[in-house]
Amino acid sequence: MDAVKEVATAQNIPTQRFPSHASNKVTELQPTASEHHSGNLPRTSQPATQERKARGPRPAPVKRYSVDLPLYLIAEIREKAHRRNCNKRTLILNAFKDAGFTIKDIDIQESKTDE
Incomplete structure (x- = not known):
């Protein structure tokens, strides 16, 4: 995971969310410094554990x-x-x-x- 964090920081890739193995909570990688300053944090309207309902x-x-x-x-x-x-x-x-x-x-x- 350290390599993933390094590449994400170097390439300015937004925050990634991963399910926690210990519980049903969602763990989050820390945003890069440029994301903090630019406001490019991802916005989610639903928790990652909820499934979307079918549309038709x-x-x-x-x-x-x-x-x-x-x-x-x-x-x-x-x-x-x-x-x-x-x-x-x-x-x-x-x-x-x-x-x-x-x-x-x-x-x-x-x-x-x-x-």
Whole structure:
């Protein structure tokens, strides 16, 4: 931990909080001298031991599933997704839904992390 404190001081990294092993209290590294003077101490609205409440429905967890498809089908999926201005995942999930599989709408929504 001494090395962490030295690097934090040298790099002007703000105060870090760590759970205490002896109790449920939160221990805190001392702020650097520049943090004291600049007022750059981190502000937390909740104690570190409280968990945040969920905000609305969330997509289901995912797992990568590999399947071998003919090259012409892969090309057609890519082209159709491009024409519909959606990603390939959304196109495929909608196809599964249309085929009668249970797919929740929240799981079909596109995100910035999709292709």
